[in-house]
Amino acid sequence: MDNNESINKIGLLPKILMYILLAFWTAVNIFPIYWMFTFSLKSNNELFGIGEPMNLIGLPRKWLWGNYAKAVQTGNLGGNFFNSILISAAAILIVLIASLMATYGMTRIEWRGSELMNRFFMLGLTIPLHASLIPVFLAMSKIGMTNMRMALIIPYAAFSLSMGILISAGFMEDIPKDLDEAAKIDGCGVWRTFITITVPLMKPAVSTVGIYTFLQCWNEFMFASVLYNSSKGKTLPVGVKDLFGQYTTDWGPIGAALVIATFPTLIIYVIFSKNIQESFIAGAVKG
Template identity: 35%
Template structure:
Protein backbone atom coordinates (compact mmCIF):
# COMPACT_ATOMS: atom_id res chain seq x y z
CA UNK A 1 0.00 0.00 0.00
CA UNK A 2 2.78 2.41 0.91
CA UNK A 3 4.57 1.63 -2.37
CA UNK A 4 1.36 2.26 -4.35
CA UNK A 5 0.85 5.58 -2.56
CA UNK A 6 4.46 6.53 -3.32
CA UNK A 7 3.98 5.72 -7.00
CA UNK A 8 0.84 7.84 -7.13
CA UNK A 9 2.69 10.78 -5.56
CA UNK A 10 5.50 10.43 -8.12
CA UNK A 11 3.02 10.22 -10.99
CA UNK A 12 1.12 13.22 -9.66
CA UNK A 13 4.39 15.14 -9.30
CA UNK A 14 5.32 14.38 -12.90
CA UNK A 15 1.87 15.50 -14.05
CA UNK A 16 2.20 18.84 -12.25
CA UNK A 17 5.70 19.26 -13.68
CA UNK A 18 4.41 18.64 -17.21
CA UNK A 19 1.57 21.12 -16.70
CA UNK A 20 4.05 23.67 -15.34
CA UNK A 21 6.34 23.24 -18.36
CA UNK A 22 3.36 23.39 -20.70
CA UNK A 23 2.14 26.61 -19.08
CA UNK A 24 5.63 28.12 -19.21
CA UNK A 25 5.91 27.20 -22.88
CA UNK A 26 2.59 28.87 -23.63
CA UNK A 27 3.72 31.97 -21.74
CA UNK A 28 6.92 32.14 -23.80
CA UNK A 29 4.98 31.70 -27.07
CA UNK A 30 2.47 34.37 -26.03
CA UNK A 31 5.28 36.79 -25.20
CA UNK A 32 6.97 36.04 -28.52
CA UNK A 33 3.71 36.58 -30.42
CA UNK A 34 3.20 39.92 -28.64
CA UNK A 35 6.74 41.05 -29.52
CA UNK A 36 6.20 40.01 -33.13
CA UNK A 37 2.82 41.73 -33.49
CA UNK A 38 3.73 44.92 -31.63
CA UNK A 39 5.52 46.62 -34.59
CA UNK A 40 2.39 46.07 -36.68
CA UNK A 41 0.22 47.53 -33.93
CA UNK A 42 2.60 50.50 -33.62
CA UNK A 43 2.46 51.08 -37.38
CA UNK A 44 -1.32 51.23 -37.47
CA UNK A 45 -1.72 53.53 -34.46
CA UNK A 46 1.01 55.80 -35.85
CA UNK A 47 -0.88 56.02 -39.14
CA UNK A 48 -3.60 58.02 -37.34
CA UNK A 49 -1.31 60.52 -35.58
CA UNK A 50 -0.16 64.02 -36.36
CA UNK A 51 3.59 64.66 -36.58
CA UNK A 52 3.52 66.39 -33.19
CA UNK A 53 1.63 63.51 -31.58
CA UNK A 54 4.00 61.02 -33.26
CA UNK A 55 7.06 62.58 -31.57
CA UNK A 56 5.53 63.46 -28.20
CA UNK A 57 3.68 60.19 -27.62
CA UNK A 58 5.28 57.60 -29.90
CA UNK A 59 3.89 54.54 -28.08
CA UNK A 60 0.50 55.82 -26.94
CA UNK A 61 -2.79 55.79 -28.78
CA UNK A 62 -3.47 58.92 -30.87
CA UNK A 63 -4.92 61.86 -28.97
CA UNK A 64 -6.77 62.86 -32.14
CA UNK A 65 -7.44 60.14 -34.70
CA UNK A 66 -6.32 61.58 -38.04
CA UNK A 67 -8.29 59.48 -40.49
CA UNK A 68 -7.29 61.92 -43.21
CA UNK A 69 -3.72 60.57 -43.18
CA UNK A 70 -4.57 57.49 -45.22
CA UNK A 71 -6.80 59.42 -47.62
CA UNK A 72 -4.11 62.04 -48.26
CA UNK A 73 -1.41 59.37 -48.55
CA UNK A 74 -3.50 57.51 -51.12
CA UNK A 75 -4.02 60.66 -53.18
CA UNK A 76 -0.57 62.29 -52.90
CA UNK A 77 1.37 59.08 -53.46
CA UNK A 78 -0.92 57.97 -56.29
CA UNK A 79 -1.06 54.68 -54.46
CA UNK A 80 -3.92 53.30 -56.50
CA UNK A 81 -1.78 53.25 -59.63
CA UNK A 82 1.29 52.12 -57.70
CA UNK A 83 -0.64 49.26 -56.09
CA UNK A 84 -1.91 48.18 -59.50
CA UNK A 85 1.66 48.22 -60.87
CA UNK A 86 2.96 46.23 -57.90
CA UNK A 87 0.11 43.75 -58.23
CA UNK A 88 0.69 43.25 -61.95
CA UNK A 89 4.44 42.79 -61.58
CA UNK A 90 4.16 40.59 -58.50
CA UNK A 91 1.42 38.28 -59.79
CA UNK A 92 3.13 37.89 -63.19
CA UNK A 93 6.48 37.08 -61.59
CA UNK A 94 4.91 34.63 -59.12
CA UNK A 95 3.07 32.76 -61.90
CA UNK A 96 6.18 32.60 -64.07
CA UNK A 97 8.28 31.45 -61.11
CA UNK A 98 5.81 28.69 -60.23
CA UNK A 99 5.47 27.53 -63.83
CA UNK A 100 9.22 27.23 -64.42
CA UNK A 101 10.22 26.23 -60.89
CA UNK A 102 7.71 23.41 -60.38
CA UNK A 103 8.42 21.97 -63.85
CA UNK A 104 12.19 22.12 -63.26
CA UNK A 105 11.77 20.58 -59.81
CA UNK A 106 9.71 17.75 -61.27
CA UNK A 107 12.29 16.96 -63.93
CA UNK A 108 15.22 17.09 -61.51
CA UNK A 109 13.45 14.99 -58.87
CA UNK A 110 12.10 12.29 -61.20
CA UNK A 111 14.48 11.88 -64.15
CA UNK A 112 18.10 10.85 -64.48
CA UNK A 113 20.13 12.45 -67.28
CA UNK A 114 23.74 13.33 -67.99
CA UNK A 115 23.60 17.03 -67.11
CA UNK A 116 21.47 16.68 -64.00
CA UNK A 117 24.26 17.44 -61.49
CA UNK A 118 25.63 20.45 -63.45
CA UNK A 119 22.10 21.88 -63.75
CA UNK A 120 21.50 21.50 -60.01
CA UNK A 121 24.91 23.07 -59.42
CA UNK A 122 23.87 26.10 -61.48
CA UNK A 123 20.73 26.53 -59.39
CA UNK A 124 22.84 26.23 -56.24
CA UNK A 125 25.23 28.92 -57.50
CA UNK A 126 22.20 31.09 -58.22
CA UNK A 127 21.30 30.96 -54.52
CA UNK A 128 24.79 32.17 -53.57
CA UNK A 129 24.92 35.24 -55.83
CA UNK A 130 24.22 38.51 -53.95
CA UNK A 131 21.23 39.97 -55.73
CA UNK A 132 22.24 43.62 -55.45
CA UNK A 133 25.66 42.97 -56.96
CA UNK A 134 23.92 42.35 -60.28
CA UNK A 135 22.12 45.69 -60.50
CA UNK A 136 24.69 47.42 -62.73
CA UNK A 137 25.17 44.59 -65.26
CA UNK A 138 21.41 44.02 -65.39
CA UNK A 139 20.85 47.73 -65.97
CA UNK A 140 23.27 47.74 -68.90
CA UNK A 141 21.82 44.53 -70.32
CA UNK A 142 18.23 45.81 -70.18
CA UNK A 143 19.25 49.13 -71.69
CA UNK A 144 20.83 47.33 -74.65
CA UNK A 145 17.83 45.10 -75.31
CA UNK A 146 15.22 47.82 -74.72
CA UNK A 147 13.62 46.37 -71.57
CA UNK A 148 14.54 49.27 -69.29
CA UNK A 149 11.55 51.13 -67.82
CA UNK A 150 9.05 48.37 -68.60
CA UNK A 151 7.20 45.79 -66.53
CA UNK A 152 9.54 43.15 -67.95
CA UNK A 153 12.51 44.89 -66.32
CA UNK A 154 11.11 43.76 -62.97
CA UNK A 155 9.28 40.53 -63.83
CA UNK A 156 12.25 38.76 -65.45
CA UNK A 157 14.88 39.50 -62.73
CA UNK A 158 12.39 38.66 -59.98
CA UNK A 159 11.69 35.30 -61.61
CA UNK A 160 15.36 34.55 -62.26
CA UNK A 161 16.46 35.21 -58.67
CA UNK A 162 13.52 33.34 -57.14
CA UNK A 163 13.91 30.22 -59.31
CA UNK A 164 16.79 28.56 -57.37
CA UNK A 165 15.00 28.43 -54.02
CA UNK A 166 11.75 27.48 -55.79
CA UNK A 167 13.42 24.55 -57.56
CA UNK A 168 15.02 23.18 -54.38
CA UNK A 169 11.78 23.51 -52.40
CA UNK A 170 9.92 21.70 -55.18
CA UNK A 171 12.53 18.92 -55.34
CA UNK A 172 12.35 18.40 -51.57
CA UNK A 173 8.56 18.22 -51.62
CA UNK A 174 8.29 15.93 -54.63
CA UNK A 175 10.70 13.48 -53.02
CA UNK A 176 7.89 12.73 -50.53
CA UNK A 177 5.42 11.78 -53.31
CA UNK A 178 5.48 7.97 -53.93
CA UNK A 179 6.65 6.98 -57.40
CA UNK A 180 4.07 4.17 -57.40
CA UNK A 181 1.39 6.77 -58.18
CA UNK A 182 3.12 7.68 -61.44
CA UNK A 183 3.79 4.06 -62.32
CA UNK A 184 0.10 3.22 -61.90
CA UNK A 185 -0.85 6.18 -64.09
CA UNK A 186 1.60 5.11 -66.79
CA UNK A 187 0.11 1.59 -66.78
CA UNK A 188 -3.27 3.24 -67.43
CA UNK A 189 -1.78 4.94 -70.48
CA UNK A 190 -1.05 8.43 -69.14
CA UNK A 191 1.96 10.36 -70.46
CA UNK A 192 4.36 12.47 -68.46
CA UNK A 193 2.53 15.76 -69.13
CA UNK A 194 -0.80 14.27 -68.11
CA UNK A 195 0.76 12.75 -64.97
CA UNK A 196 2.24 16.10 -64.04
CA UNK A 197 -0.93 18.10 -64.73
CA UNK A 198 -3.50 15.66 -63.31
CA UNK A 199 -1.57 14.05 -60.42
CA UNK A 200 1.69 15.70 -59.39
CA UNK A 201 0.75 19.37 -59.57
CA UNK A 202 -2.49 18.98 -57.52
CA UNK A 203 -0.48 17.13 -54.85
CA UNK A 204 1.98 20.04 -54.75
CA UNK A 205 -0.63 22.54 -53.50
CA UNK A 206 1.07 23.05 -50.08
CA UNK A 207 4.50 23.80 -51.56
CA UNK A 208 2.92 25.97 -54.27
CA UNK A 209 1.27 28.03 -51.52
CA UNK A 210 4.58 28.31 -49.64
CA UNK A 211 6.53 29.37 -52.73
CA UNK A 212 3.79 31.82 -53.72
CA UNK A 213 3.71 33.67 -50.41
CA UNK A 214 7.52 33.81 -50.07
CA UNK A 215 7.86 35.11 -53.63
CA UNK A 216 4.96 37.52 -53.17
CA UNK A 217 6.54 39.11 -50.11
CA UNK A 218 9.90 39.55 -51.85
CA UNK A 219 8.43 40.99 -55.04
CA UNK A 220 5.83 43.20 -53.37
CA UNK A 221 8.35 44.79 -50.99
CA UNK A 222 11.27 45.17 -53.41
CA UNK A 223 12.65 48.69 -53.66
CA UNK A 224 16.15 48.51 -55.18
CA UNK A 225 15.24 46.85 -58.50
CA UNK A 226 12.26 49.16 -59.03
CA UNK A 227 14.38 52.22 -58.17
CA UNK A 228 17.09 51.33 -60.70
CA UNK A 229 15.01 49.90 -63.56
CA UNK A 230 11.87 52.08 -63.47
CA UNK A 231 11.81 55.80 -64.32
CA UNK A 232 8.28 56.52 -65.55
CA UNK A 233 5.84 57.77 -62.94
CA UNK A 234 3.10 55.62 -64.46
CA UNK A 235 5.14 52.43 -63.83
CA UNK A 236 6.32 53.13 -60.28
CA UNK A 237 5.55 50.39 -57.76
CA UNK A 238 4.31 50.73 -54.19
CA UNK A 239 7.74 50.91 -52.45
CA UNK A 240 8.70 53.77 -54.79
CA UNK A 241 5.50 55.65 -54.00
CA UNK A 242 6.30 55.34 -50.27
CA UNK A 243 9.63 57.09 -50.83
CA UNK A 244 7.80 60.21 -52.03
CA UNK A 245 6.80 61.08 -48.45
CA UNK A 246 10.43 61.55 -47.38
CA UNK A 247 12.95 63.95 -48.90
CA UNK A 248 16.13 65.73 -47.91
CA UNK A 249 14.27 68.42 -45.98
CA UNK A 250 11.92 66.41 -43.80
CA UNK A 251 9.44 63.60 -43.45
CA UNK A 252 5.72 63.73 -42.83
CA UNK A 253 5.51 60.74 -40.51
CA UNK A 254 1.73 60.73 -40.32
CA UNK A 255 1.40 60.40 -44.10
CA UNK A 256 4.33 57.97 -44.30
CA UNK A 257 2.82 55.66 -41.69
CA UNK A 258 -0.56 55.90 -43.37
CA UNK A 259 0.94 54.92 -46.71
CA UNK A 260 2.88 52.05 -45.12
CA UNK A 261 -0.27 50.79 -43.41
CA UNK A 262 -2.06 50.72 -46.77
CA UNK A 263 0.87 48.92 -48.39
CA UNK A 264 1.09 46.20 -45.75
CA UNK A 265 -2.62 45.28 -45.73
CA UNK A 266 -2.49 43.04 -48.88
CA UNK A 267 0.40 40.98 -47.51
CA UNK A 268 -1.41 40.42 -44.20
CA UNK A 269 -4.62 39.37 -45.95
CA UNK A 270 -2.85 36.95 -48.30
CA UNK A 271 -0.81 35.41 -45.49
CA UNK A 272 -3.88 34.90 -43.30
CA UNK A 273 -5.68 33.24 -46.20
CA UNK A 274 -2.81 30.85 -46.99
CA UNK A 275 -1.10 30.31 -43.64
CA UNK A 276 -2.28 26.71 -43.14
CA UNK A 277 -1.05 25.56 -46.54
CA UNK A 278 2.20 27.46 -46.06
CA UNK A 279 2.96 25.56 -42.86
CA UNK A 280 2.14 22.25 -44.52
CA UNK A 281 4.44 23.07 -47.43
CA UNK A 282 7.34 24.03 -45.17
CA UNK A 283 7.33 20.69 -43.31
CA UNK A 284 6.05 18.25 -45.95
CA UNK A 285 9.35 17.86 -47.76
CA UNK A 286 11.16 16.93 -44.54
CA UNK A 287 9.07 13.82 -43.86
CA UNK A 288 10.92 11.65 -46.34
CA UNK A 289 14.69 11.66 -46.82
Protein backbone atom coordinates in the same frame (compact mmCIF):
# COMPACT_ATOMS: atom_id res chain seq x y z
CA MET B 1 1.49 17.45 -25.88
CA ASP B 2 -0.41 16.73 -22.66
CA ASN B 3 1.79 13.76 -22.07
CA ASN B 4 4.83 15.89 -22.70
CA GLU B 5 3.75 18.54 -20.29
CA SER B 6 3.30 16.13 -17.43
CA ILE B 7 6.90 15.04 -17.89
CA ASN B 8 8.22 18.52 -18.54
CA LYS B 9 6.89 20.11 -15.38
CA ILE B 10 8.53 23.46 -14.81
CA GLY B 11 8.83 25.16 -11.47
CA LEU B 12 6.57 28.15 -10.86
CA LEU B 13 9.33 30.75 -10.70
CA PRO B 14 11.08 29.71 -13.93
CA LYS B 15 7.67 29.59 -15.56
CA ILE B 16 6.87 33.16 -14.51
CA LEU B 17 10.28 34.35 -15.67
CA MET B 18 9.80 32.57 -18.98
CA TYR B 19 6.44 34.20 -19.63
CA ILE B 20 7.82 37.60 -18.65
CA LEU B 21 10.56 37.09 -21.22
CA LEU B 22 8.05 36.05 -23.87
CA ALA B 23 5.71 38.92 -23.05
CA PHE B 24 8.60 41.37 -23.25
CA TRP B 25 9.68 40.05 -26.63
CA THR B 26 6.10 40.14 -27.87
CA ALA B 27 5.93 43.81 -26.93
CA VAL B 28 9.24 44.52 -28.66
CA ASN B 29 7.89 42.92 -31.84
CA ILE B 30 4.40 44.37 -31.81
CA PHE B 31 5.06 47.87 -30.56
CA PRO B 32 6.66 49.36 -33.69
CA ILE B 33 3.76 48.08 -35.78
CA TYR B 34 1.21 49.34 -33.30
CA TRP B 35 2.94 52.70 -33.24
CA MET B 36 3.06 52.88 -37.03
CA PHE B 37 -0.68 52.29 -37.14
CA THR B 38 -1.52 54.85 -34.46
CA PHE B 39 0.66 57.66 -35.78
CA SER B 40 -0.83 57.12 -39.25
CA LEU B 41 -4.10 58.38 -37.79
CA LYS B 42 -2.82 61.40 -35.89
CA SER B 43 -1.94 64.97 -36.71
CA ASN B 44 1.46 66.48 -35.99
CA ASN B 45 -0.18 68.69 -33.37
CA GLU B 46 -1.37 65.67 -31.45
CA LEU B 47 1.93 63.79 -31.83
CA PHE B 48 4.14 66.61 -30.64
CA GLY B 49 1.73 68.38 -28.34
CA ILE B 50 1.32 71.62 -30.24
CA GLY B 51 -1.76 73.38 -28.88
CA GLU B 52 -3.00 70.19 -27.25
CA PRO B 53 -1.54 67.59 -24.88
CA MET B 54 1.18 65.50 -26.49
CA ASN B 55 0.10 62.02 -27.52
CA LEU B 56 3.06 60.27 -29.10
CA ILE B 57 2.28 56.65 -28.37
CA GLY B 58 -1.34 56.46 -27.20
CA LEU B 59 -4.37 55.66 -29.32
CA PRO B 60 -5.39 58.60 -31.52
CA ARG B 61 -7.87 60.96 -29.92
CA LYS B 62 -9.40 61.65 -33.29
CA TRP B 63 -8.96 59.02 -35.99
CA LEU B 64 -7.83 60.99 -39.02
CA TRP B 65 -8.57 58.63 -41.90
CA GLY B 66 -7.95 61.62 -44.12
CA ASN B 67 -4.23 60.89 -43.78
CA TYR B 68 -4.80 57.78 -45.86
CA ALA B 69 -6.57 59.74 -48.58
CA LYS B 70 -3.69 62.23 -48.60
CA ALA B 71 -1.09 59.47 -48.88
CA VAL B 72 -2.97 57.72 -51.68
CA GLN B 73 -3.48 60.92 -53.67
CA THR B 74 -0.06 62.47 -53.26
CA GLY B 75 1.99 59.37 -53.67
CA ASN B 76 -0.18 57.71 -56.32
CA LEU B 77 -0.16 54.76 -53.97
CA GLY B 78 -3.15 53.19 -55.70
CA GLY B 79 -1.22 52.92 -58.95
CA ASN B 80 1.90 51.71 -57.17
CA PHE B 81 -0.14 49.14 -55.29
CA PHE B 82 -1.57 47.86 -58.56
CA ASN B 83 1.92 47.66 -60.10
CA SER B 84 3.24 45.70 -57.15
CA ILE B 85 0.33 43.26 -57.31
CA LEU B 86 0.68 42.78 -61.06
CA ILE B 87 4.45 42.32 -60.95
CA SER B 88 4.26 39.89 -58.03
CA ALA B 89 1.47 37.88 -59.66
CA ALA B 90 3.28 37.57 -62.97
CA ALA B 91 6.55 36.59 -61.27
CA ILE B 92 4.72 33.97 -59.19
CA LEU B 93 3.17 32.47 -62.32
CA ILE B 94 6.52 32.24 -64.09
CA VAL B 95 8.28 30.79 -61.04
CA LEU B 96 5.57 28.17 -60.62
CA ILE B 97 5.65 27.05 -64.24
CA ALA B 98 9.43 26.99 -64.47
CA SER B 99 10.10 25.36 -61.13
CA LEU B 100 7.41 22.67 -61.39
CA MET B 101 8.60 21.72 -64.88
CA ALA B 102 12.26 21.72 -63.89
CA THR B 103 11.59 19.70 -60.74
CA TYR B 104 9.64 17.13 -62.72
CA GLY B 105 12.39 16.95 -65.33
CA MET B 106 15.03 16.41 -62.66
CA THR B 107 13.28 14.05 -60.27
CA ARG B 108 10.77 12.09 -62.34
CA ILE B 109 12.64 11.46 -65.55
CA GLU B 110 15.77 9.38 -65.09
CA TRP B 111 18.92 10.72 -66.68
CA ARG B 112 22.53 11.03 -65.78
CA GLY B 113 23.45 14.44 -64.44
CA SER B 114 20.07 15.26 -62.92
CA GLU B 115 21.69 15.43 -59.50
CA LEU B 116 24.38 17.79 -60.78
CA MET B 117 21.79 19.96 -62.50
CA ASN B 118 19.88 20.24 -59.24
CA ARG B 119 23.01 21.37 -57.43
CA PHE B 120 23.59 23.94 -60.15
CA PHE B 121 20.18 25.46 -59.53
CA MET B 122 20.84 25.51 -55.79
CA LEU B 123 23.73 27.93 -56.38
CA GLY B 124 21.01 30.57 -56.63
CA LEU B 125 20.42 30.30 -52.88
CA THR B 126 23.88 31.60 -51.95
CA ILE B 127 24.73 34.02 -54.76
CA PRO B 128 24.28 37.66 -53.72
CA LEU B 129 21.62 38.91 -56.09
CA HIS B 130 22.95 42.47 -56.26
CA ALA B 131 25.86 41.08 -58.21
CA SER B 132 23.65 40.74 -61.29
CA LEU B 133 22.20 44.25 -61.07
CA ILE B 134 24.59 46.22 -63.30
CA PRO B 135 24.66 43.81 -66.27
CA VAL B 136 20.89 43.33 -66.10
CA PHE B 137 20.36 47.09 -65.94
CA LEU B 138 22.71 47.80 -68.86
CA ALA B 139 21.17 45.07 -70.99
CA MET B 140 17.64 46.25 -70.22
CA SER B 141 18.51 49.87 -71.04
CA LYS B 142 20.08 48.81 -74.29
CA ILE B 143 16.89 47.16 -75.50
CA GLY B 144 14.78 49.93 -73.97
CA MET B 145 13.04 47.72 -71.45
CA THR B 146 13.67 49.74 -68.29
CA ASN B 147 10.55 51.23 -66.72
CA MET B 148 8.47 48.40 -68.13
CA ARG B 149 6.96 45.96 -65.65
CA MET B 150 8.58 43.12 -67.58
CA ALA B 151 11.97 44.53 -66.57
CA LEU B 152 11.24 43.53 -62.99
CA ILE B 153 9.05 40.48 -63.51
CA ILE B 154 11.71 38.37 -65.22
CA PRO B 155 14.60 39.04 -62.79
CA TYR B 156 12.24 38.51 -59.84
CA ALA B 157 11.21 35.17 -61.28
CA ALA B 158 14.87 34.24 -61.74
CA PHE B 159 15.67 35.12 -58.11
CA SER B 160 12.92 32.98 -56.61
CA LEU B 161 13.50 30.07 -58.95
CA SER B 162 16.05 28.19 -56.83
CA MET B 163 13.80 28.29 -53.80
CA GLY B 164 10.84 27.28 -55.97
CA ILE B 165 12.70 24.20 -57.18
CA LEU B 166 13.87 23.34 -53.68
CA ILE B 167 10.36 23.53 -52.24
CA SER B 168 8.77 21.72 -55.19
CA ALA B 169 11.31 18.90 -54.99
CA GLY B 170 10.42 18.37 -51.34
CA PHE B 171 6.74 18.07 -52.13
CA MET B 172 7.23 15.99 -55.28
CA GLU B 173 9.14 13.40 -53.25
CA ASP B 174 5.91 12.73 -51.36
CA ILE B 175 3.99 11.82 -54.52
CA PRO B 176 4.41 8.04 -55.08
CA LYS B 177 6.29 7.16 -58.24
CA ASP B 178 3.81 4.29 -58.78
CA LEU B 179 1.36 6.86 -60.07
CA ASP B 180 3.75 7.75 -62.88
CA GLU B 181 4.29 4.06 -63.63
CA ALA B 182 0.57 3.39 -63.76
CA ALA B 183 0.04 6.31 -66.10
CA LYS B 184 2.85 5.08 -68.32
CA ILE B 185 1.28 1.61 -68.57
CA ASP B 186 -1.99 3.27 -69.54
CA GLY B 187 -0.14 4.88 -72.41
CA CYS B 188 0.18 8.33 -70.92
CA GLY B 189 3.24 10.30 -72.06
CA VAL B 190 5.43 12.27 -69.66
CA TRP B 191 3.80 15.57 -70.55
CA ARG B 192 0.28 14.31 -69.97
CA THR B 193 1.37 12.64 -66.75
CA PHE B 194 2.93 15.89 -65.63
CA ILE B 195 -0.09 18.02 -66.42
CA THR B 196 -2.95 15.72 -65.47
CA ILE B 197 -1.44 13.78 -62.55
CA THR B 198 1.54 15.53 -60.97
CA VAL B 199 0.51 19.18 -61.13
CA PRO B 200 -2.92 18.69 -59.49
CA LEU B 201 -1.22 16.83 -56.63
CA MET B 202 1.26 19.66 -56.13
CA LYS B 203 -1.26 22.14 -54.74
CA PRO B 204 0.47 22.54 -51.36
CA ALA B 205 3.76 23.20 -53.15
CA VAL B 206 2.04 25.76 -55.37
CA SER B 207 0.78 27.75 -52.40
CA THR B 208 4.09 27.57 -50.53
CA VAL B 209 6.17 28.59 -53.56
CA GLY B 210 3.63 31.26 -54.47
CA ILE B 211 3.70 32.86 -51.04
CA TYR B 212 7.47 32.74 -50.83
CA THR B 213 7.78 34.43 -54.22
CA PHE B 214 5.16 36.99 -53.30
CA LEU B 215 7.08 38.05 -50.19
CA GLN B 216 10.33 38.34 -52.13
CA CYS B 217 8.77 40.47 -54.87
CA TRP B 218 6.54 42.60 -52.70
CA ASN B 219 9.37 43.76 -50.45
CA GLU B 220 12.22 44.04 -52.97
CA PHE B 221 13.72 47.49 -53.32
CA MET B 222 17.10 47.67 -55.04
CA PHE B 223 16.12 46.27 -58.43
CA ALA B 224 12.76 48.01 -58.30
CA SER B 225 14.36 51.40 -57.80
CA VAL B 226 16.79 50.86 -60.70
CA LEU B 227 14.76 48.96 -63.28
CA TYR B 228 11.24 50.23 -62.76
CA ASN B 229 11.16 53.70 -61.36
CA SER B 230 9.61 56.49 -63.40
CA SER B 231 6.88 59.05 -63.04
CA LYS B 232 4.63 56.65 -64.95
CA GLY B 233 5.01 53.80 -62.55
CA LYS B 234 6.94 52.28 -59.68
CA THR B 235 6.41 49.60 -57.08
CA LEU B 236 4.98 50.24 -53.66
CA PRO B 237 8.25 50.24 -51.64
CA VAL B 238 9.83 52.69 -54.09
CA GLY B 239 6.70 54.84 -54.05
CA VAL B 240 6.62 54.92 -50.27
CA LYS B 241 10.31 55.81 -50.13
CA ASP B 242 9.70 58.73 -52.53
CA LEU B 243 6.68 59.93 -50.60
CA PHE B 244 8.89 60.30 -47.59
CA GLY B 245 10.86 63.02 -49.32
CA GLN B 246 7.72 65.04 -49.99
CA TYR B 247 6.18 64.73 -46.54
CA THR B 248 9.06 64.99 -44.13
CA THR B 249 7.13 67.30 -41.85
CA ASP B 250 3.69 65.72 -41.90
CA TRP B 251 3.83 62.36 -40.13
CA GLY B 252 0.29 61.09 -40.58
CA PRO B 253 0.35 60.48 -44.35
CA ILE B 254 3.78 58.84 -44.07
CA GLY B 255 2.44 56.45 -41.47
CA ALA B 256 -0.56 55.79 -43.68
CA ALA B 257 1.69 54.91 -46.61
CA LEU B 258 3.73 52.58 -44.42
CA VAL B 259 0.56 50.84 -43.26
CA ILE B 260 -0.75 50.52 -46.82
CA ALA B 261 2.51 48.90 -47.91
CA THR B 262 2.51 46.51 -44.96
CA PHE B 263 -1.04 45.28 -44.52
CA PRO B 264 -1.23 42.94 -47.56
CA THR B 265 1.67 40.88 -46.24
CA LEU B 266 0.21 40.84 -42.75
CA ILE B 267 -3.19 39.68 -44.00
CA ILE B 268 -1.60 36.96 -46.09
CA TYR B 269 0.45 35.96 -43.07
CA VAL B 270 -2.61 35.67 -40.86
CA ILE B 271 -4.22 33.33 -43.40
CA PHE B 272 -1.18 31.33 -44.45
CA SER B 273 1.17 31.56 -41.47
CA LYS B 274 1.90 27.85 -41.55
CA ASN B 275 2.76 27.77 -45.27
CA ILE B 276 4.92 30.85 -44.91
CA GLN B 277 6.87 29.44 -42.00
CA GLU B 278 7.29 26.14 -43.84
CA SER B 279 8.64 27.82 -46.94
CA PHE B 280 11.30 29.62 -44.91
CA ILE B 281 12.21 26.46 -43.02
CA ALA B 282 12.39 24.37 -46.21
CA GLY B 283 14.87 26.77 -47.70
CA ALA B 284 17.23 26.60 -44.78
CA VAL B 285 16.97 23.02 -43.64
CA LYS B 286 17.33 21.41 -47.03
CA GLY B 287 19.49 24.04 -48.68
